[in-house]
Amino acid sequence: MKTGNALRSLLPVLVILALIAAVPLFSPSNRFLSLAISAGTNVIALYGLSVLFGQTGILSMGHAALVGVGAYAAAILARDFGVGFWTALPVAALASAVFAMIVGIPSLRVGGHHFVIMTFAFGQLLAIVLTNGGDYTGAATGLDIAGPVTLFGADMSDLTRYYLMVVAFVTAAAVASWAIIHSSYGRTLRAIRENEKLAASLGINVGRHKIGAFVVSGVFAGISGVLLAYFLGHISPSQFSSFPSIYLALMVMIGGARLIEGPLAGGILVAFLPEVLNLDPVQSRIVYGVCLIAVIMLLPDGLIGGIVRALRVAFSGKPKQEAERDAAPSEARQ
Amino acid sequence: MSPILAISGLGKQFGGVTALAGVDLAVEEGEILGVVGPNGSGKTTLFNVVTGVHKPSGGTVLFRGRDITGLAPHAISRAGIGYTFQQAMAFAGLGVLENVQIAGEHRRAGGAANPWPTPQALLDFVGLSALGGEKAGVLPFGSLRLLGLALALATRPSLLLLDEPAAGLNDRETSALVGLVRQLPGHGITVCVIDHDMKLMQMLCRRLAVLDFGSKIADGPTEKVLADPKVLDVYLGGDL
Ligand SMILES: Nc1ncnc2c1ncn2[C@@H]1O[C@H](COP(=O)(O)OP(=O)(O)OP(=O)(O)O)[C@@H](O)[C@H]1O
Numbered sequence: 174m175k176t177g178n179a180l181r182s183l184l185p186v187l188v189i190l191a192l193i194a195a196v197p198l199f200s201p202s203n204r205f206l207s208l209a210i211s212a213g214t215n216v217i218a219l220y221g222l223s224v225l226f227g228q229t230g231i232l233s234m235g236h237a238a239l240v241g242v243g244a245y246a247a248a249i250l251a252r253d254f255g256v257g258f259w260t261a262l263p264v265a266a267l268a269s270a271v272f273a274m275i276v277g278i279p280s281l282r283v284g285g286h287h288f289v290i291m292t293f294a295f296g297q298l299l300a301i302v303l304t305n306g307g308d309y310t311g312a313a314t315g316l317d318i319a320g321p322v323t324l325f326g327a328d329m330s331d332l333t334r335y336y337l338m339v340v341a342f343v344t345a346a347a348v349a350s351w352a353i354i355h356s357s358y359g360r361t362l363r364a365i366r367e368n369e370k371l372a373a374s375l376g377i378n379v380g381r382h383k384i385g386a387f388v389v390s391g392v393f394a395g396i397s398g399v400l401l402a403y404f405l406g407h408i409s410p411s412q413f414s415s416f417p418s419i420y421l422a423l424m425v426m427i428g429g430a431r432l433i434e435g436p437l438a439g440g441i442l443v444a445f446l447p448e449v450l451n452l453d454p455v456q457s458r459i460v461y462g463v464c465l466i467a468v469i470m471l472l473p474d475g476l477i478g479g480i481v482r483a484l485r486v487a488f489s490g491k492p493k494q495e496a497e498r499d500a501a502p503s504e505a506r507q
Numbered sequence: 508m509s510p511i512l513a514i515s516g517l518g519k520q521f522g523g524v525t526a527l528a529g530v531d532l533a534v535e536e537g538e539i540l541g542v543v544g545p546n547g548s549g550k551t552t553l554f555n556v557v558t559g560v561h562k563p564s565g566g567t568v569l570f571r572g573r574d575i576t577g578l579a580p581h582a583i584s585r586a587g588i589g590y591t592f593q594q595a596m597a598f599a600g601l602g603v604l605e606n607v608q609i610a611g612e613h614r615r616a617g618g619a620a621n622p623w624p625t626p627q628a629l630l631d632f633v634g635l636s637a638l639g640g641e642k643a644g645v646l647p648f649g650s651l652r653l654l655g656l657a658l659a660l661a662t663r664p665s666l667l668l669l670d671e672p673a674a675g676l677n678d679r680e681t682s683a684l685v686g687l688v689r690q691l692p693g694h695g696i697t698v699c700v701i702d703h704d705m706k707l708m709q710m711l712c713r714r715l716a717v718l719d720f721g722s723k724i725a726d727g728p729t730e731k732v733l734a735d736p737k738v739l740d741v742y743l744g745g746d747l
């Protein structure tokens with residue numbers, strides 16, 4: 174892929190993120206900023222999930238657990254070692270990556286649907302361990318994490334500042350995911366997604382790269398967890414159990430896992446839709462369920478993929494597809 | 508000169524089925540060796556075991572004197588053995604050029620001068636350069652086979668195993684393929700090819716090995732093997 178084309182694919186996301194960064198100019202409510210911050214932390218995790226699911230074709234139903242590892246790592250580091258936000262970031266990212274590897278090595282060996290079940294079980298298991306961890310994990314009540322987040326001496330705890338910082342992290346996550354997609358590493362992951370047998374015959378160590386993609390998704394999740402923990406000031410096990418994981422998988426599918434805009438769209442939509450439609454939690458679950466089924470059946474590339482295709486059809490009269498797009502069957506005709 | 512590939516006593520059981528019953532076979536450097544035999548005689552299994560797709564139940568495979576028995580497929584590819592599957596395949600959802608690009612990114616470093624230094628050069632070689640921008644999944648079957656060949660060549664093998672590369676091709680495509688395969692030894696690539704089409708095999712191979720029920724029943728110059736009563740017997744009423 175030519176660098177020019179690759180760069181152009183990043184541009185729309187950067188423009189959207191620039192607009193999002195300008196939102197505080199319109200003095201939004203605190204409620205809006207809070208929703209946006211938690212959506213932003215989700216989007217960071219979703220960029221990791223898009224590498225795993227969109228590029229490599231592996232679905233994890235335990236992604237929130239990896240976010241939780243990052244969040245608890247940050248809280249425990251702050252409590253026991255007096256470690257602040259900026260040091261916690263790389264350490265928590267590493268902790269989530271290591272957890273991903275520990276879960277990934279046995280799970281990815283068995284392959285396919287087993288992996289989905291293993292990651293789901295891991296999410297449940299982590300919640301149980303955290304709930305029964307006594308004072309160390311704060312049991313069911315969880316842990317508080319106090320402490321200011323400062324950047325170049327400025328206190329970032331103020332809602333607007335934290336919002337801007339999260340937007341910066343989302344941008345970094347989008348650029349990182351874009352860089353992966355357009356690298357030889359990204360091509361390798363797509364090859365595995367398309368046809369493992371062929372990939373192996375061409376010298377690709379399929380098992381190692383699948384574990385690697387899971388570990389990479391863990392890094393994104395860990396960073397997301399630190400941002401979430403410092404934002405909420407309090408974390409508890411239920412935030413990282415299977416339900417939140419399913420939500421993350423749902424968001425990335427609704428947005429479109431293979432497109433750079435997908436995680437952003439999915440994260441924002443799922444966060445704000447109930448707000449906009451004024452739905453209670455039960456109603457919004459129903460709406461998400463229906464959305465998911467509709468996306469799976471009608472828009473294999475997610476919402477953004479669907480919109481892009483519709484625009485193409487509208488402008489050129491025929492659908493044309495690109496490399497990262499399209500849910501093609503994994504094997505060519507026999 | 509010692510053979511590039513030395514297979515000895517290679518066996519493979521699938522449950523109760525003996526797909527390979529102790530096969531000995533030597534592939535000489537620079538030749539195009541044909542492997543023939545009736546349906547189910549173990550030809551594909553032979554290739555699958557050599558390339559690590561299946562683990563052998565017994566026997567050894569030496570590649571340039573190195574024991575590669577039971578290694579993983581990616582390791583065998585990197586050792587320098589290319590493989591095109593009987594079922595033509597490519598990365599259907601990805602572009603044709605991207606397919607070839609990927610295939611060239613995981614080979615071992617070093618080696619001799621590359622006759623096809625870029626993915627584009629390889630597409631030119633197999634005659635697909637006009638289709639580089641298409642998605643592999645939309646290629647017509649003949650082009651898909653050629654893309655499969657380009658993918659295997661992109662790994663820069665010194666030995667290439669082709670499993671029925673002409674199956675499903677029309678006459679024009681078949682002769683184009685023959686033209687390509689014949690050039691490979693000149694580029695330092697030894698070829699071992701399976702096919703049922705004896706005319707094609709006569710065009711390509713000076714030497715044939717014949718499998719029947721997982722055992723090698725003949726091995727020698729093509730004309731001699733095709734006149735061998737044992738071989739004629741196996742093919743009685745068949746396609747010879
Ligand atoms: N994965 C497998 N599992 C079980 N049995 C298998 C497997 N692969 C091959 N076999 C069996 O091994 C035997 C040899 O099959 P193989 O595919 O090697 O034959 P072949 O010579 O390539 O035939 P064809 O000319 O039809 O391609 C057959 O009896 C087949 O059913």
Ligand SMILES: [Mg+2]
Pocket residue numbers: 550551552593670
């Ligand atoms: Mg076969």
